[in-house]
Amino acid sequence: MDAAPLPARLWDLADALHAGRPVATQQETRLSDVDLGYAVQDRVWTLSGETLAGYKIGLTNHAAQDAMGCAGPIFGRLARSRIVLSPATISIPSGHIRIVEPEIIFEVGCDIDGRFGPIDADSVFSAMRLIRSGIELCDTRFDPQLEVNAAEIVADNGCADRLILGLPLDVRTVSDLSDIAVQLRIGDRPVIEGNSSRVLGNPIQAVLSLVWHLLSRGEALAAGSLVASGSCAGMVEVPLNIGIEADFGNNAIVAAKLVPAAQGEEMI
Numbered sequence: 001m002d003a004a005p006l007p008a009r010l011w012d013l014a015d016a017l018h019a020g021r022p023v024a025t026q027q028e029t030r031l032s033d034v035d036l037g038y039a040v041q042d043r044v045w046t047l048s049g050e051t052l053a054g055y056k057i058g059l060t061n062h063a064a065q066d067a068m069g070c071a072g073p074i075f076g077r078l079a080r081s082r083i084v085l086s087p088a089t090i091s092i093p094s095g096h097i098r099i100v101e102p103e104i105i106f107e108v109g110c111d112i113d114g115r116f117g118p119i120d121a122d123s124v125f126s127a128m129r130l131i132r133s134g135i136e137l138c139d140t141r142f143d144p145q146l147e148v149n150a151a152e153i154v155a156d157n158g159c160a161d162r163l164i165l166g167l168p169l170d171v172r173t174v175s176d177l178s179d180i181a182v183q184l185r186i187g188d189r190p191v192i193e194g195n196s197s198r199v200l201g202n203p204i205q206a207v208l209s210l211v212w213h214l215l216s217r218g219e220a221l222a223a224g225s226l227v228a229s230g231s232c233a234g235m236v237e238v239p240l241n242i243g244i245e246a247d248f249g250n251n252a253i254v255a256a257k258l259v260p261a262a263q264g265e266e267m268i
Helices: 008-019 034-048 062-068 121-126 150-155 174-179 203-216
Strands: 052-058 074-079 083-085 088-092 099-108 128-138 160-168 181-186 192-195 226-231 243-247 253-260
Touching (some): 008 150, 034 074, 052 203, 099 160, 099 203, 121 174, 203 226
Parallel strands (some): 088 253
Antiparallel strands (some): 099 128, 128 160, 160 253, 181 243
């Protein structure tokens, strides 16, 4: 179900985002309405022909929401072809912004559609098959010099690129999720400290917000979906050819390295 009809003036924007060209929007194609952002995202997703693996959640702390003028999180789609297992070596083309975010990843065990009881943090948690460590790799299809707003980030699929799946977390209750320390290590740089509490106090609240978003569109969070719940340590730019590791404790580790794509190599 589309968020809203896509005005003809935005078709070219959707086509450019789909093509992966750096988009420097003109005044007539600037977006200020988040619903139109989702309409563009819907169009780009349809053009992509990708298989849906799940969703990513952005703006999952109040400071980020305030900075972008949003009342809550925003959402993007995860493509099956963009999911990789840790340890991963990922070819990166020139112009890629190389932003990583350590995140708690949820794997949904059964449809969450509200048909069999109330939807709350406990019921959503109970519907999970597995909770694991992860790193989201972000990129943008807009010109990196353009100062985009929340609606444009939504149109850009929340800057989703790759999702790297790491080892499972030892999580047994909802409250266990509220205070998971995370260390992001990038080569020999100082360790970046994070915590799951940065994600709306508890990442299950981010997943709950996704459930309500999907229900508002006449959709459900389907069994088998992956959900990247939001960054535990902000947005971190990383260099090429340097090891990246996010450690969520108790051996729940996810690792990756970004390498330059060979000349003429497609980013797949």
